[in-house]
Amino acid sequence: MRNVYSSFQCIYxxxxxxxxxxxxxxxxxxxxxxxxxVKSPVNCKLYADDIKLLPELKTAxxxxxxxxxxxxxxxxxxxxQLAISSRKCCIATIGKLGDSWGKPNYCLDVERISVSDxxxxxxxxxxFQPTYRKITCKAHQRANLINRCLPPNNVTYWLRISxxxxxxx
Numbered sequence: 001m002r003n004v005y006s007s008f009q010c011i012y013x014x015x016x017x018x019x020x021x022x023x024x025x026x027x028x029x030x031x032x033x034x035x036x037x038v039k040s041p042v043n044c045k046l047y048a049d050d051i052k053l054l055p056e057l058k059t060a061x062x063x064x065x066x067x068x069x070x071x072x073x074x075x076x077x078x079x080x081q082l083a084i085s086s087r088k089c090c091i092a093t094i095g096k097l098g099d100s101w102g103k104p105n106y107c108l109d110v111e112r113i114s115v116s117d118x119x120x121x122x123x124x125x126x127x128f129q130p131t132y133r134k135i136t137c138k139a140h141q142r143a144n145l146i147n148r149c150l151p152p153n154n155v156t157y158w159l160r161i162s163x164x165x166x167x168x169x
Contacts, residue, residue, distance in 0.1 A: 034074045042069045074108045090116040
């Protein structure tokens with residue numbers, strides 16, 4: 001500013017935080033990891049320095065493949081000296097498979113990844129398990145209750161109910 005410059009500093013590793021080229025250089029740095037994961041059946045999402053692996057696990061072979069992806073990711077991090085913070089990693093199960101197969105058991109190297117039903121990402125917290133299941137179960141129960149109370153084959157009755165519903169909404 002006003003012909004005043006900061007002094008030069010040697011940088012031995014990493015990228016200066018807040019620099020214009022930082023995000024681009026980081027993407028160049030991790031591009032081979034993305035190439036490696038694209039070849040696997042695991043869906044991969046990135047935001048800044050966070051990565052989400054989204055496998056669709058239907059069989060034990062799918063679970064084994066996912067663990068293989070975790071192993072590849074860990075070996076890449078060791079090769080390129082980019083440590084993965086295992087305390088920030090977690091497994092969140094969405095759907096019924098987690099219930100039928102028991103708790104997932106995945107590792108980064110020898111450290112087991114914790115299982116959680118809550119995931120915080122970019123300031124937003126997602127709570128997966130019992131909440132959605134409870135909501136869908138209650139909705140299903142109420143729909144069945146309504147279905148049992150109403151006459152099933154009376155078309156005139158249904159038309160009258162539909163017109164009242166349209167007026168009320």
